[in-house]
Each structure stands twice: as structure tokens, then as C-alpha cells.
Amino acid sequence: MQVLIADDHSIVRSGLTHLVGELDEQATVVAATSFSQLNAILDGAMQDGGTAFDLIVMDLRMPGLGGLEDVEALVKRVAPVPVAIFSMIESPDEMRAVLSRGVRAFIPKSTDDVLVVNILRLVMAGGSYVPPVLGMPGASSHAAAGTPRAVPPSIFDGLTRRQLEVLDLLAQGLSNQEIGERLGLNLSTVKTHVTGVLKALGVGSRTQAVLLVKESGRDRLV
Structure with missing residues (x-):
């Protein structure tokens, strides 16, 4: 797995490199400090056939x-390689504008x-990932009243309804025994569902799974 990280701040590049290592211990990270350097790296990679990268x-x-x-030109150039934006931007309207250019995540x-x-x-x-703020009422100052808003893609989309129910109860602080009583399931079945939830979310503990629910800004998953 090869990842291209482009940011002019060394501390950000170092932090992202560490997180990519958490994603894949064997990952190779190539860093760029400017947009021109990013394109130069891509030029060199493409001369060798393909973009050579799995993520930007x-x-x-x-x-x-x-x-x-x-940004749009870059996304089209490297397609189907996913492009994720890691930014200090906090304006929902600006986030939407960026996402409309084809990037796969705004982080x-x-x-x-x-x-x-x-x-x-x-x-x-x-x-794909959209910040929770874009799914909140009033997130866009330009949204027309009564205009339907598309539901943002969610990190929980891959879970079954039963898994969402179990995760919901985990987030409420219930034990496996309490979840079983609430849902009418035996303890071994609850443990199986919890294991499935952790695997689907790519986390190693209940605490990390609950943290994802809290970070999503959603009160309930089902």
C-alpha cells in the first residue's frame, strides 16, 4: 500500500504518516509540501505506469x-485512486463545495x-465520508427551506440492522448481558454481533466503537 500525503506543515505530515501506519503497518508514505511537488511526484509515478498510489x-x-x-483536476487525473481532504476548514458550505469536486472524504x-x-x-x-456537521439542521446558510437534503454517506452503512441495534446499546453503556435482555438474544449471540460490529468498523475494542458513535454526532443509529 502506497499513500501520498500533501501538506506544507511537517507536524501534520508526521501525524498522518503515523495514522497510515496504524491503517497498514507495511504502508509506504510519500510526502509533498506543495501542490506543484504533489503533481511532480504523480508525473514520476505515471511514467512508471499508473499512479502507483492507493490513496492521496x-x-x-x-x-x-x-x-x-x-482539486477537481487532480481527482480526475488520479481516478480511481481515492482523494481525501484533511483540512482546517470549518464552514459547511466550503466543505460541500470541496466534496462536490469528487473527493471521497473531507476530514x-x-x-x-x-x-x-x-x-x-x-x-x-x-x-465515502462526510463530516457529521453537514447532516445537522442549519449546517448551510444557503439551504432553501423545505429542500430535501441527501443523507451523508456513513461509516456505519456496512452494518446490519441488528448490528446497529447492538452498537446503539453499546453506546448507551449496556453490557452484553443487558443487551441480550433488551433485544431478546442469548449471550453468545450478542457476543457474535459485537464481534461483527468491531470487524465491520475496523476497530479493536468496544470503547473505540462507541467513540465512533460519539464522533458521528448521531443520538441514535436506528
Whole structure:
């Protein structure tokens, strides 16, 4: 697995490199500090046939990046390689504008490390990620009253309804025994569902799974 990280701040590149290592211990990370260097790296990779990368993670405020047209051109150039944006932008309208250019994820830099890893895992599996704020009422100052809003893709989309019910109760602090009593399931069945939830979310513990629910900003999953 090869990942291209483009950001002009060394601490951000180092942090992302560490998180990519959590995603895949064998991953190779190539770093760029400007948009022109990112393109130069891609030029070299394409001369060898293909993009050579499995994922591109980039900032929006790096030197040489002119605007969203550059982002869209990059997305088209490297397709089907997924492009994820890692940015300080907090405006929902700006986030939507960026996502409309074909990037597969918009990850605010304030996002918890565990969730960043799971978002990247989701993107690598062919999914997409939209910040929870875009699904909240009033997130866009330009949204027309009564206009239907598309439901953002979710990291929980791969779970079955029963798994969502179990995760919901986990997030409420219930034990396996209590979940079984609530759902009318025996203890071994509950344990099987919990294991399935952890595997589907790509996490190693109940605590990490609950953290993803909290980070999603959703009160209930079902």
C-alpha cells in the first residue's frame, strides 16, 4: 500500500504518516509540501505506469494550490485512486463545495485519531465520508427551506440492522448481558454481533466503537 500525503506543515505530515501506519503497518508514505511537488511526484509515478498510489491525502491551504478547480483536476487525473481532504476548514458550505469536486472524504483536522484511521479505512474500501456537521439542521446558510437534503454517506452503512441495534446499546453503556435482555438474544449471540460490529468498523475494542458513535454526532443509529 502506497499513500501520498500533501501538506506544507511537517507536524501534520508526521501525524498522518503515523495514522497510515496504524491503517497498514507495511504502508509506504510519500510526502509533498506543495501542490506543484504533489503533481511532480504523480508525473514520476505515471511514467512508471499508473499512479502507483492507493490513496492521496491532501490539505487545501498548501502553496501552489489555486482553488477547487485544481482539486477537481487532480481527482480526475488520479481516478480511481481515492482523494481525501484533511483540512482546517470549518464552514459547511466550503466543505460541500470541496466534496462536490469528487473527493471521497473531507476530514476536519480536529477529528479524533481513531476516527481518522477508520475514515481512511472506509475510503480505501470504496466508501465515502462526510463530516457529521453537514447532516445537522442549519449546517448551510444557503439551504432553501423545505429542500430535501441527501443523507451523508456513513461509516456505519456496512452494518446490519441488528448490528446497529447492538452498537446503539453499546453506546448507551449496556453490557452484553443487558443487551441480550433488551433485544431478546442469548449471550453468545450478542457476543457474535459485537464481534461483527468491531470487524465491520475496523476497530479493536468496544470503547473505540462507541467513540465512533460519539464522533458521528448521531443520538441514535436506528
